[in-house]
Amino acid sequence: MSKGKSKSKSKSVLHCECGGALRPAKAAKFDFSPLADGLQVTLQNVPILRCGRCGEETLDGAIIDGTLNSLARSLATTDAKLGGIELRFLRKHLLLTQQELAIDIGCDRVTVADWERDAQPISEQHAMRLRALVLGGKDLQNDHEKFDAALQAAFAAAREIQPQAGQILSNAVALLSKAASPPPRKAPRPTVRHVVDGDKLDVKVG
Numbered sequence: 001m002s003k004g005k006s007k008s009k010s011k012s013v014l015h016c017e018c019g020g021a022l023r024p025a026k027a028a029k030f031d032f033s034p035l036a037d038g039l040q041v042t043l044q045n046v047p048i049l050r051c052g053r054c055g056e057e058t059l060d061g062a063i064i065d066g067t068l069n070s071l072a073r074s075l076a077t078t079d080a081k082l083g084g085i086e087l088r089f090l091r092k093h094l095l096l097t098q099q100e101l102a103i104d105i106g107c108d109r110v111t112v113a114d115w116e117r118d119a120q121p122i123s124e125q126h127a128m129r130l131r132a133l134v135l136g137g138k139d140l141q142n143d144h145e146k147f148d149a150a151l152q153a154a155f156a157a158a159r160e161i162q163p164q165a166g167q168i169l170s171n172a173v174a175l176l177s178k179a180a181s182p183p184p185r186k187a188p189r190p191t192v193r194h195v196v197d198g199d200k201l202d203v204k205v206g
């Protein structure tokens, strides 16, 4: 008859650096820029963890990864010109050096460096190859049939523009094998402001 007060200690509580417990909350706005490698990004309506003692707000790793993937996907599918900061973000998202990206999309390292400091704009042709790498490498890496089909379609299109599409194809396949989930990086720089709606992020927070 006596109700034992059940201690809800089933879930391990995460702690802030100050020692306070981190509790799930929702933020109307969260500045994601320090995690976005140069892009200025604001998250809206995003699940966060808030420290009960000092008020520090942090994000679950799944939200960080989901946001970075969402940003890369939206940059890769936008019609807008990709500027130096966006190009650098995408290259780092692919875990490539300037030299490696140059080989993958068929130019030289100095050209990639010029794009990234806005000394010259990226060509439409190279931008398309970069987009193919981002979309193929991130979305399809666990579905080889789907990946092959998408890649063949992408490179059939590329072949019309560029005869050495076979080389690009093999570079993309090599890239796929190392397209692990990228770690978040810190390198804030001013640029166009991106807004990501947390409600539209396809991630679960444990």
Ligand SMILES: [Zn+2]
Pocket: 016, 017, 018, 019, 020, 051, 052, 053, 054, 055, 056
């Ligand atoms: Zn704290």
